[in-house]
Amino acid sequence: MIAYIVRRLFSTIVVMAVVAFVVFSLLYLTPGDPAAIIAGDIATDEDIRRIHARLGLDDPFLVQFGRWLWSLAHGNLGTSIFTNLPVTQLIGQRIEPTLSLTLCTLVVSILVAVPLGVVAAAKAGSWLDRAVMSFSVLGFSVPVFVFAYILILTFSVQLDWLPVQGYRSFRDGVWEWLRHLILPSIALGTVYVALITRMTRASMLDVLAQDYIRTAEAKGLAPEQVLIGHALKNAAIPVVTIIGVGVALLISGAIVTETVFALPGVGRLTVDAILRRDYPIIQGVILIFSAVYVLVNLAVDMSYVLFDPRIRLT
């Protein structure tokens, strides 16, 4: 088990190094020039060149990469070109809405999808199963923003039940916090629910066909006990895996959701930064998102230790 954990940790570090290199290279190759944007609409060539020099944009690749890695090691993600604020501060200011949105979506999605998948597997082939599978395919097919607009038009504009946009902090009242997150979570969670439902169902079907399940049934255990106690536990690994993998989907979807619902989160920060070529922010955010994704999957891998006793023996 220790060997397993150590191996996973090591490969995580390697992966992060690759991500760092990819992220930095991507931006280095970008033809856009932040200097021209800072200089503004009525700028001269000289102004642009001066800003170039000040930002060190003319140094060779490895020098800039080295400089970036060095400051990274000090926990410094750089300073935003436009606002002169540290990237860590910018991200810190906006992490709360994104975290709230993703957590909310995660919780809601898992609570909805896993039972759905279990039920669909238990009643495989029935109309319920077909309905669940149809809904999940639909969830994959409708783009997030289309769904988001439909929700806004229905629930905010027509029915006036829920707010259109914006984010209220947890500290300003939990009910307001939730109210503003309901529509975004539903919009964002649809794909996630679809994914998890399908995987749960598939995995459960696999497990339910196994011999030990028939043994359990033969022993006289109630169907629910068989389902939850034996089947679900063994089906858990692929499901937990897909939850981890699906976090990437959440992050991608969060960008669009935050734009439509005007949530001041990190996703929107990223899009703004990319469109404006604010390099330090782009680098910092992609790095952090990737780190989150990698860590989530590391946690998932660690959780295998809980679910799969065989790993403890390696």
Place this chain on the structure above:
Amino acid sequence: MHKCSALLRSMTAVIGAVALVAGLIAPVATAQGQKVLKFIPQADLRILDPITTTAYITRNHGYMIYDTLFATDAKFQVQPQMVDKYELSKDQLTYTFTLRDGLKFHDGQPVRSADCIASIERWAKRDALGQKMAESTEAWTAVNDKTFTLKLKKPFPLTLEALAKPSSNVPFIMPERIAKTDASTNITEPIGSGPFKFVKAEWVPGSKVVYVKNTDYVPRKEPPSWAAGGKVVKVDRVEWIYIPDAATAAAALNAGEVDWWEQMPPDLIPVLAKNKDVKVENIDPLGSMGLLRFNFMYPPFNNQKMRQAVLYALEQNDYVLGIAGSQKNGHPCYSYFTCGTPLSSEVGAEPLKGKRDFAKAKELIKEAGYKGEKIVIIDATDQPIVHSQSLLTAEMLRKLGLNVDLQAGDWGTLITRRSSKEPIDKGGWSIFHTWLVGPDVTSPALNFAVRGSGQKAWFGWPDDPKIEELRDAWFAATDAASSKKAADAVQTRAFDFVPYVPTAQFILPTAYRTNLSGVIIAPITLMWNVEKK
């Protein structure tokens, strides 16, 4: 054995408990009775320095926290603002200014002559009109803390106009230590002497900007008129909430989640019109001027006849519709100066005005010897005004049988590419579109796009000594009549040389909830005098 179900069960219990407890926690009480004005700005405030950038959002920010020596009122007259009294010497070479009493910066320091001088000098390094003034300036001198003088080398009749300049760049007054910052480095400390204070701790770039009332501000006694007159703040706090998605912004305004939307796309007026709690108004009488800019360095538009061909083919009414949606929010303006201002006229505008003459355009193209050179239009899809113009121009040029390549990007890419002096195959460009607010295009002094200073000119780099000569002649004009004549001369030459093509004049309406009163009708967004019931 029941580990998994146990896990699930305990998870549910925890979540339930948290929710229960959290639900019982009363929401943090917000300050009682605070009047908060919630405003959707036209863009995201990124740069806090109104001298290094001409971005209008930063200019608006400037008007919140800074004050100016003079200001332009609704009648285009110069009025004193921070200045109490001023006089001009008989030989027209020395101005003496005396500041009002009670002017203080947000850090408590009084406003002194030294602060004003440093601020004006920094502004004059960047601003086109300021630079012109600097050419005639001998020295600024502080007589004492409240009085200072400007000594000129030769008379500069536009001095007060320059100090009262309403739009980018505005000569805002900052503390001396901040104003001493190099003119191409952004300042970081937003301290001014204006009617609002900037709350840096609550600033979330890309999302929210917060201002509070400056209770130490001493407004003038006169009623407000554009940027002049008394700046009396009638709310406690202002929040700028940036909502990039127009549909969301409209819905938020309708729902009362915000109070005022600075610039709304005219198409969405029907969405707000149904709501009797929302008022839609054109508070910006001068509007904005769209323009099509050529690259003068490379074919085909280095050829005057090709540019003139575009004059004969471009239909401003189409651009009005494309940008403003209807004739209600825009109209053609066949002038190089903002229609509705004193120097504007239609002198020389025959090619652009009236029925389109594609035949003549094609003839000019033939005379120019067009050999099928590629025309690259750089577009910004995230700026609807630029985007619609690009699409319309692409279609028009295609109809003329020209080889058009519409290259899309975003505003950031456009600003980058337009500064490139390379040929087309190395990332250069032939045409781009943008727009300038009315106040920026009212005269040969302010309209930088009409200049022909070659490599030192604005992007496109038109080289026309003749237009420069006529521009200098305008500066030398001493009265209104000769000023108008000189401006007409500049415009006549402009319609011949075609430094750019004016495409439309449009007004982006503003929308606010009916519980707001006192909104100032002006081409710049000003937030004093606004009351919220």
Place this chain on the structure above:
Amino acid sequence: MSPTWKRFRDAFRRHPTALVGGAILIAMVAIAILAPWLGTVDPLAVFPSQRLHPPSAESWLGTDMLGRDVYSRVVYGARVSLIVGLAVAALSTLLGLAIGLVTGYVRRLDAVLMRIMDGLMSIPSVLLAIALMALTKASIGNVIVAITLAEVPRVVRLVRSLVFSLREQPYVEAAIAAGTTLPRILVRHILPNIVAPLLVQGTYVCGSAMITEAILSFIGAGTPPNIPSWGNIMAEGRSLIQIASYLIVFPGICLSLTVLAVNLLGDGMRDALDPRLARRM
């Protein structure tokens, strides 16, 4: 009729939804190809004076903010979405296959390549695609490349795991023992067993690519504006959703329908090819 095709046919009979999916897809492709003859006008022609007319007898799906005919734009838009979807599916499958085979067989390269793939997969695909698009000018080709790069790692993973499991199969070991050359093993044993799951994965990639293109266009980093694509049309019309919802509804329906069709097709194929595989995916 060979047993494989028979299985296909029976599977489709059991999954009518897959048939429907296939039919819709074929219909969309047909519409895309036959676009000029389906009563369309030039999708780029602007008529500002006819802007924002709701659907009527003259313009079946209305006109947009520059007076362009929405019906024509949606029909021509099918081309872009389908081209992007199919091209990305094909390219990522081929590329993923190539890289996956290499990782399966060349141990030293395996470690390096898989770390790179893991790294790429750690960057959420839309983010990666946006970042890649920011490097170049907007064009369909670049969109295809960007999305392909984001989708390849997953295909590589699939191929690699399949190759690993296939390599252990007794008949493959027997072939190696018998001295069969590597290319022959690949062609006779490995590839035929990979084709099926790859095809299925390909359909999912196709659907995902179409949605990613729409998201990219929505954010402003996708197909250039002078080429109508469903994502583009929705992006341009999004601010007008309350006064001209048809600008979003029609392309939205077309996109959702096509992606749905592709996904259903994928599901059906997956069930047909290997019932056990169905469970695992």
